[in-house]
Amino acid sequence: MLRYLILLFLFTPTFAQATCVPSDQSCDFYACKEREHACGKKGYWQDFGYPYCQKFLKDEARFSKDSQIWLQDVRYCLQVRVQEVADGTSCNSLHTQAMDSHVSCYVDTGFCDLTYMEQVKIYWYLKGALRSADTWREAYLLKQACANRFN
Template sequence: MEQEKSCGSKGYWKEFGYPYCTKFLINQNKFSPRLQRWLTDVRECLQVRVSESTQQASCSQTYRAAMDSHVSCYVDTGFCELNMAERFKIYWSLKGALRHQITWKEARLLRHACNEKLD
């Protein structure tokens, strides 16, 4: 995606999307088969939704739209149904993203969405 629309080192693709996607792919064998399936499903969801929502967007709009797609993709692919140990493995893998304020916002939205879904 960076080749199609270059946003540089502070753009979504290089700063967030690619590094975390790669991290999950490299470490995929450390996850249970259920989590491996979820990782595949959420990765596909994110790729589709981000490409659909950012075709005519600026770099800052792309970053925002991509981050906004995370909550819906997580919920739609079954994150809320994962047990706490499985969720913790995902959170632990994303711990480096906590330096981004937007990650905290997305985490709150995800928690709220899961609470609503499970109620």
């Protein structure tokens, strides 16, 4: 009987694996996804998702009330959308697919409705990501999407 209890104890964690849960209040999702689908320091989870999520979360109080609401909404949206593309995706294509989901999350959660100064502030926080051509492309697409909403 003791042997069965020991075996049950040893194998229970594999049956009860927690899945990563998107949150509008936390960035733990990205660390969880890295544990589930490790892509390393240069992968999307560690090199983009988690650090920028943390940066905005840490300084959220520095933004206007409308931007704080937007930051929470977009945080959740980005996590949900990247989770949709992450399963079965190689680390190489994960970054591109995750970035492709950013513009729609930004627009869908109201980025275009924020004041110009708040939009500039958000871009300023993303300035470190501008070393990537993907980020420039996404910024251009976001600007176009916002402009098209008002035409």
